[in-house]
Amino acid sequence: MPAVRARAFRDRLLRWSRRNGRDLPWRRTRDPYRVLVSEVMLQQTPVARVVPAYERFLDRFPSLRALARARLGDVLVEWTGLGYPRRARDLHRAAVAARGRLPRTVAGLDALPGVGPYTSGAVACFSHGARVAFADTNVRRALGRVFLGRTATEREAVAIDEAVMPRADPAGWHHALMDLGATVCVARAPRCDACPVYDACAAKGADPVPAVRRQAAFATSDRRVRGRVMRILTAERRVTLRSLRARVADSRVPRLVGDLAAEGLLVVRRGVVALP
Numbered sequence: 001m002p003a004v005r006a007r008a009f010r011d012r013l014l015r016w017s018r019r020n021g022r023d024l025p026w027r028r029t030r031d032p033y034r035v036l037v038s039e040v041m042l043q044q045t046p047v048a049r050v051v052p053a054y055e056r057f058l059d060r061f062p063s064l065r066a067l068a069r070a071r072l073g074d075v076l077v078e079w080t081g082l083g084y085p086r087r088a089r090d091l092h093r094a095a096v097a098a099r100g101r102l103p104r105t106v107a108g109l110d111a112l113p114g115v116g117p118y119t120s121g122a123v124a125c126f127s128h129g130a131r132v133a134f135a136d137t138n139v140r141r142a143l144g145r146v147f148l149g150r151t152a153t154e155r156e157a158v159a160i161d162e163a164v165m166p167r168a169d170p171a172g173w174h175h176a177l178m179d180l181g182a183t184v185c186v187a188r189a190p191r192c193d194a195c196p197v198y199d200a201c202a203a204k205g206a207d208p209v210p211a212v213r214r215q216a217a218f219a220t221s222d223r224r225v226r227g228r229v230m231r232i233l234t235a236e237r238r239v240t241l242r243s244l245r246a247r248v249a250d251s252r253v254p255r256l257v258g259d260l261a262a263e264g265l266l267v268v269r270r271g272v273v274a275l276p
């Protein structure tokens, strides 16, 4: 990658970010626990829904120790509205495994249950200023379009990030990249006319948006039924399987309750389904 192009991209992006960076609650802290909570929530939930949930969650579980001490059922109740409750389970497991203090290094974070390379990189960077490359969906899209003319794979984006990341302030750098992908270089109809890195971009809006991959209808509706079961349980904490079947009115309820129990998200005993 020509150094001149990388430098032009970096300078323009950082200049733009100073005026246009988003002020988000998790950017006002370097507490690794708070950063971890935000990163796990942001994995599959839009920012607008994460903001109120993040504040609420931290009111309830203000520290890593508080989360580790909590019952998983209480954590799942606080997770309501965010979807994909396995994330709450993994966050809880990570808190228990960390024994009161999150590791500082990427490798140490990565070794916690349910914490992958992206999250460990983001927490090390945003909490401790580690100069580590990582890429979420927004970063893959923005870096890929600029340097490859198309959305990059995670591996490609991490390699580009490593090559163009400035020496100073890696946290500010990654916030800027995320903001570019989330507010300007969006998936459909990127705002190229308002883009600070237009001159350096290989795609200039020409990245073909891949056809939306339709998940198998069955899997999609499985998820809907699971969601309905979890909503009832987080509201009421325990119900009989018979009542659950009647209220959800779907023949898959017994199988999906079995799956949720196997994942540790529910407990089933003598015909009663409860939060763990």
Ligand code: SF4
Pocket (backbone or CB within 6 Å): 142, 145, 146, 184, 185, 186, 190, 191, 192, 195, 196, 197, 198, 201, 202, 203, 204, 205, 206, 207
């Ligand atoms: S010019 Fe368009 S495609 Fe390129 S980075 Fe900017 S918004 Fe994205």
